[in-house]
Amino acid sequence: MSGAKIILADVAKSFGDNVVLDGVSLEVESGESLAVIGQSGTGKSVLIKCVLGLFRPERGSILVDGDEVVGASEGKLARIRKKFGMLFQGGALFDSLPVWRNVTFGLTQGRFQNSARMRAIAEENLERVGLSRDVLYLRPSELSGGMQKRVALARAIAPRPEILFFDEPTTGLDPIRADVINDLIVSLVEEAGITAVTITHDMASARKVAHRVAMLYGGRIIWQGPRDRLYDSGNPYVDQFVQGNAEGPIQ
Structure with a gap:
């Protein structure tokens, strides 16, 4: 790891009267794998969308490699976004397109371009996530849930991003299939040097893929630490969440 890749300082974002982020400060080191945990609806996805420049915070600063995202022009945002890859929660594959066109969609923006070259790129990236060329011409609906996730991951890594978000x-x-995905995330970080941010409430996944874990609650990061302290955090909110207890400070 060599310096901060992403720096959030006092980031706040509301939707009407609903305050979702209320002063989030967080740093992600280059080459680090960070897991952000928290209940559903606590703003984890909103946090990522702010980093991507899809939502503009009411206050605060977001730096990616020293470039300010908040208030950046569309041209500058486009340049910053080229550093990112994204694995969406539902996969978000296009069922009308064969697998190879799904994998290369980000490279072509959906336009037909040099089909033979794009199929070769798709095959290479599918191989990186443990899928053979046999799936190139299949539709996503013909794949299992685990295979769809891997195709979506192949699409996320095809542009060779520096930073990957996993929702x-x-x-x-x-x-078992979840552990396959966890192993793939670990290998991408270790072998490709990718910086990864994973949103999850799967504690087994957080412990496996992350170097460090941060918990979002009440619009703020209330705890962060190495993964091996996740079950020994000393924070009652974290303890209740990771152990799945009904009793505790979280209502």
């Missing part, structure tokens, strides 16, 4: 990457998968 609940193991949701809907059985424990």
